[in-house]
Amino acid sequence: MLSSFLFGAWMLTVAAANAAEPTVALLHVEANEGTSSGGHVAIQFGKEVYHFQHREPGILHLERDTWSHFLHQYSRLGNRAITVHQLSFPKTSAQRVRDHFAALRIKQQRSLRDLVELEHTTSLLSAFLDTPGGTEHTGVRVAVSGFFAAADSASSQRWAGRGDLQERINVALEANHLSKASLREEAAHLRVAATHARSMSATGFAAAYDEIAAKWILLSIVEDGLQLSEDAIIQEETPLSERERQAVVRAITDQEEHLLALFSSRRFDQGEPLLIGIARVLALYKSLDDGRLTLLNAIPDEATTVEVDDRPWVVEALRSRAARSYQSTRASFFAATRAGVFDEAALTTLESAASRRAGLKRAIQTGAPLRVRSGMLIPSRAATWSNLPQPENISREDLEHVRSAASKARTEIEREWRYGLLDRNCATELLHQISAAAPTLPLQNKPLHFVPARTIETLRHAGLVTATHRIPSISEQLLPPDETLRARLSQSTTLTSAPYRRWSNPDDSAFLFFTTGTPLLRPLLGLVNLTYGLAHATIGVVTAPIDNGDRAISGLRGMIFSAPELIFVNIRKGSYVYVPHDPADWQ
Amino acid sequence: MKLWKPCAIAAALIVGGCSFSDSSGSLSDSVSSPFELASSLSSSGESSDTAYLDDVSDHARTIVASGGTVGDITAGLSRVARAHGITNWEAADATYLGFGRGLAKAGVGEAKLAHFQNALTDDSRHATLIATGFKGAIAR
Numbered sequence: 001m002l003s004s005f006l007f008g009a010w011m012l013t014v015a016a017a018n019a020a021e022p023t024v025a026l027l028h029v030e031a032n033e034g035t036s037s038g039g040h041v042a043i044q045f046g047k048e049v050y051h052f053q054h055r056e057p058g059i060l061h062l063e064r065d066t067w068s069h070f071l072h073q074y075s076r077l078g079n080r081a082i083t084v085h086q087l088s089f090p091k092t093s094a095q096r097v098r099d100h101f102a103a104l105r106i107k108q109q110r111s112l113r114d115l116v117e118l119e120h121t122t123s124l125l126s127a128f129l130d131t132p133g134g135t136e137h138t139g140v141r142v143a144v145s146g147f148f149a150a151a152d153s154a155s156s157q158r159w160a161g162r163g164d165l166q167e168r169i170n171v172a173l174e175a176n177h178l179s180k181a182s183l184r185e186e187a188a189h190l191r192v193a194a195t196h197a198r199s200m201s202a203t204g205f206a207a208a209y210d211e212i213a214a215k216w217i218l219l220s221i222v223e224d225g226l227q228l229s230e231d232a233i234i235q236e237e238t239p240l241s242e243r244e245r246q247a248v249v250r251a252i253t254d255q256e257e258h259l260l261a262l263f264s265s266r267r268f269d270q271g272e273p274l275l276i277g278i279a280r281v282l283a284l285y286k287s288l289d290d291g292r293l294t295l296l297n298a299i300p301d302e303a304t305t306v307e308v309d310d311r312p313w314v315v316e317a318l319r320s321r322a323a324r325s326y327q328s329t330r331a332s333f334f335a336a337t338r339a340g341v342f343d344e345a346a347l348t349t350l351e352s353a354a355s356r357r358a359g360l361k362r363a364i365q366t367g368a369p370l371r372v373r374s375g376m377l378i379p380s381r382a383a384t385w386s387n388l389p390q391p392e393n394i395s396r397e398d399l400e401h402v403r404s405a406a407s408k409a410r411t412e413i414e415r416e417w418r419y420g421l422l423d424r425n426c427a428t429e430l431l432h433q434i435s436a437a438a439p440t441l442p443l444q445n446k447p448l449h450f451v452p453a454r455t456i457e458t459l460r461h462a463g464l465v466t467a468t469h470r471i472p473s474i475s476e477q478l479l480p481p482d483e484t485l486r487a488r489l490s491q492s493t494t495l496t497s498a499p500y501r502r503w504s505n506p507d508d509s510a511f512l513f514f515t516t517g518t519p520l521l522r523p524l525l526g527l528v529n530l531t532y533g534l535a536h537a538t539i540g541v542v543t544a545p546i547d548n549g550d551r552a553i554s555g556l557r558g559m560i561f562s563a564p565e566l567i568f569v570n571i572r573k574g575s576y577v578y579v580p581h582d583p584a585d586w587q
Numbered sequence: 588m589k590l591w592k593p594c595a596i597a598a599a600l601i602v603g604g605c606s607f608s609d610s611s612g613s614l615s616d617s618v619s620s621p622f623e624l625a626s627s628l629s630s631s632g633e634s635s636d637t638a639y640l641d642d643v644s645d646h647a648r649t650i651v652a653s654g655g656t657v658g659d660i661t662a663g664l665s666r667v668a669r670a671h672g673i674t675n676w677e678a679a680d681a682t683y684l685g686f687g688r689g690l691a692k693a694g695v696g697e698a699k700l701a702h703f704q705n706a707l708t709d710d711s712r713h714a715t716l717i718a719t720g721f722k723g724a725i726a727r
Contacts, residue, residue, distance in 0.1 A: 099645070099648070099692070102645040102649070103645070103648070103649040103652070106645060106646060106649045106650075106663075107649065107653075109666075110663070113666070258675050258678040259675075261677070261678070262675055262677070262678075265677055266661075266709075267661065267665075267677065268661075268662070269665055272674065273665075273674035273675050276674050277674070277675065344672065344673050344674065344675055344678065344679070345636075345639070345671055345672040345673050345679075347672075348672030348673070349672055352672075375670070376669075376670065376671065376672040378669055378672060378674060
């Protein structure tokens with residue numbers, strides 16, 4: 001009990017230090033071609049940044065990033081300068097405004113997930129109702145179940161300790177009255193009408209059915225002898241040291257304890273975490289048996305794929321970073337586990353790093369497309385299962401009812417979060433929400449407040465701006481310190497700039513001269529860029545049968561973004577597909 | 588001369604205003620470069636116990652303030668936890684501390700704290716952590 005107090009007090013102290021009255025700033029991101037060619041604005045609270053992005057199908061989506069991530073996205077990859085306007089809110093208002101944005105984001109996420117839940121329900125009902133007769137149904141994809149293989153008696157005896165785990169799980173299943181008969185009955189009685197009135201995102205029909213399916217598969221894999229699929233794991237080549245073996249034993253003990261406690265949880269969604277927990281314990285047992293660290297491959301099925309052939313230097317940089325990241329997370333995991341602190345997030349971080357490293361290695365070795373996904377990668381490999389229990393109390397009326405509910409939910413989201421280029425964009429909504437959070441602030445929209453570059457004027461007029469500084473774009477930061485004429489010239493064109501040739505974004509339009517740092521020469525260089533775009537577009541007409549018109553479109557876009565340069569206005573700055581996170585690697 | 592800049596900015600807006608994000612990725616996926624995805628630990632940066640605690644607190648505060656129940660809070664906790672690499676959130680102490688702090692920030696009185704403690708957990712240690720989070724926020 002004392003340790004709970006001490007741990008809680010320590011964590012709250014750290015959290016309180018982080019959450020102390022946040023420094024607030026309005027961030028103005030300069031224009032560039034591509035997305036947000038009119039510029040972008042965001043509000044920063046300490047390490048957090050909130051901003052509205054325009055998403056399909058025409059809605060404003062409230063994003064939250066860390067400051068470091070935001071900086072990397074916009075200043076480095078986007079090659080845009082960021083002007084930071086420090087704001088001084090009255091003491092309580094800063095926290096209130098921050099809490100308002102946090103709550104707004106949660107509210108929006110709930111609405112979007114409710115819609116996803118309704119669409120998932122529609123999909124399930126359609127599948128069930130199109131499978132007439134019988135109580136058994138074919139072809140439902142169940143998350144995480146792809147980590148398990150069919151019964152294999154020969155290998156099931158190979159993994160020491162697994163039999164004990166199976167026995168303990170069987171005891172837990174019995175104690176919690178979990179059986180296929182009970183699940184079949186639960187599925188049979190599952191009704192749309194009984195669930196649709198409750199929160200769709202949490203306890204709706206689809207969530208309830210997914211839970212039944214996950215538990216059904218859990219029972220199946222226990223019956224089959226807990227066999228992990230060999231192609232769903234990653235195994236290190238180097239052997240575990242004795243101390244690492246001891247840490248793995250400790251991790252197994254802790255993970256099993258948490259796993260068994262989960263069987264008697266009050267949670268409505270135990271199924272998926274149980275499957276993940278079992279797969280992880282099996283991977284750790286395999287580590288002991290084979291003497292090499294074995295982890296679940298966490299790259300999800302729906303990962304984006306990227307061709308790596310034409311960017312060997314980018315892939316090499318990624319490989320190097322992934323290797324460093326893996327070694328660092330591996331060392332942290334073993335250190336913490338040896339110290340008696342098994343932390344699930346640390347294991348997830350290690351799986352994520354191992355999976356990314358393995359994916360890059362494979363792509364480099366085989367030339368296969370690289371499968372990528374951002375964020376923490378929780379193992380989720382799905383598989384299609386037949387013979388799952390089927391709901392019996394569903395009808396076509398239910399399907400129509402849910403379809404109608406989904407349609408209404410979609411319409412409501414589109415209405416509530418509608419994007420408007422001039423009347424409701426990232427700038428106007430930011431000001432509106434600040435005003436809603438702190439109605440006593442004297443905010444009066446100034447002319448052109450919908451233009452991101454002018455948004456700050458409304459806050460300046462209210463006396464909230466205390467200081468302003470500018471963070472240069474990466475191109476500006478890459479200019480050599482000596483700034484010799486030769487160095488400047490080499491950085492001034494897309495053909496001679498070394499960083500641009502190495503990391504440029506293939507989606508950039510065709511242009512020759514960067515005009516950001518040359519305001520007086522801009523019309524002249526803009527004319528050259530316009531001509532260059534025209535030449536590209538002309539050649540593109542000829543090459544269209546080969547490149548699907550990509551070159552022609554790039555040339556046309558190049559002409560469009562050259563036009564403002566003729567009147568001294570720079571929008572296009574070039575952008576990058578990859579920039580090392582460590583500035584030491586930029587040159 | 589005074590007019591050219593607003594006109595140019597307006598022209599830029601017409602070309603396309605505000606940041607556009609491809610919604611084909613996950614809800615939290617705002618990474619602009621696919622290569623960046625290959626090395627990105629998280630679109631919202633590195634995770635930590637305190638970041639998770641903050642998110643649980645925000646989640647609990649928002650749900651309670653909008654009239655939601657403990658059931659509504661726990662229903663959403665799985666998603667909050669997943670973003671931080673946690674599936675078994677009942678085993679994470681930060682869950683209870685964040686829950687307690689969120690209740691305090693939502694204006695739940697001390698008299699109602701026991702109701703929320705009982706509704707979330709049977710474990711006295713976890714109940715203590717909720718109270719610790721609650722009192723820590725009140726003290727601030």
